[in-house]
Amino acid sequence: MTSGSVQTKGIAETFDDLAHDRCCKYKSNGLTASSQVLLDFISNKGLVGKTVLEIGCGTGFFSLETLRHGASSCLGVDLSSAAIHEANEFAKESGLQNRARFDVADAASTRQPASDVVVMDKVLCCYPDAEALLKTASDSSRELLGFVVPRDEGLMKPAMRIGTALINLVEKLRKTGFRLYLHPLISIDELLAGSGFQQEKKAKSRFWLVFLYKRNRPDASRG
Numbered sequence: 001m002t003s004g005s006v007q008t009k010g011i012a013e014t015f016d017d018l019a020h021d022r023c024c025k026y027k028s029n030g031l032t033a034s035s036q037v038l039l040d041f042i043s044n045k046g047l048v049g050k051t052v053l054e055i056g057c058g059t060g061f062f063s064l065e066t067l068r069h070g071a072s073s074c075l076g077v078d079l080s081s082a083a084i085h086e087a088n089e090f091a092k093e094s095g096l097q098n099r100a101r102f103d104v105a106d107a108a109s110t111r112q113p114a115s116d117v118v119v120m121d122k123v124l125c126c127y128p129d130a131e132a133l134l135k136t137a138s139d140s141s142r143e144l145l146g147f148v149v150p151r152d153e154g155l156m157k158p159a160m161r162i163g164t165a166l167i168n169l170v171e172k173l174r175k176t177g178f179r180l181y182l183h184p185l186i187s188i189d190e191l192l193a194g195s196g197f198q199q200e201k202k203a204k205s206r207f208w209l210v211f212l213y214k215r216n217r218p219d220a221s222r223g
């Protein structure tokens, strides 16, 4: 087994354990504030009739919300098979199974279908290779790319760094394969600019930053 597959196994196991609780939490409380901002960003741009790819979809509730806001279809992919199971069950429960598909996949190492809108809600911070995830996301997006990352800037930066170090220490002591990553925002922006995207919107939400990027040259997209 390569170190990459050990890493993805550790991430998958962590989110397998959390899948049921995360789904129940959404059913009781709805979207978190940062996810709601991301949904508002993309729906204000016009979701009606659009195809959506969600990378790191977890139990799929964000993808299903995009369908409720008019998206024609969604595909969600995640490392966690338990989360994907919950997502498919939730799609059936919601009567949206004909427009929703959820698959287990490592989006850092597999290409994903071209879609109008691509989202990654609190996913980059759970994976060591941001560049690989951003490549899949930007290659797949025809129009919009939205994501949520930790608020690692300004006055929040020291607290975020200390909090992340403490969480990672606990995870190390618990011998889990899960770690939090604070990928430099400037590198994310540079990578996306190099792939033909420009920042359209940004918002702060407690511990999170929500970004919306737009493709500069729609004709440059794949598919």
Ligand SMILES: C[S@@+](CC[C@H](N)C(=O)[O-])C[C@H]1O[C@@H](n2cnc3c(N)ncnc32)[C@H](O)[C@@H]1O
Binding pocket: 011, 012, 015, 022, 035, 055, 056, 057, 058, 059, 077, 078, 079, 080, 083, 105, 106, 107, 108, 109, 120, 121, 122, 123, 126, 127, 133
């Ligand atoms: C913090 S959870 C967020 C889940 C969901 N987006 C939400 O907001 O509830 C991060 C998710 O990203 C997934 N993930 C991390 N790296 C991934 C990768 N390389 N490919 C697919 N999914 C990945 C994890 O399995 C996990 O379900």
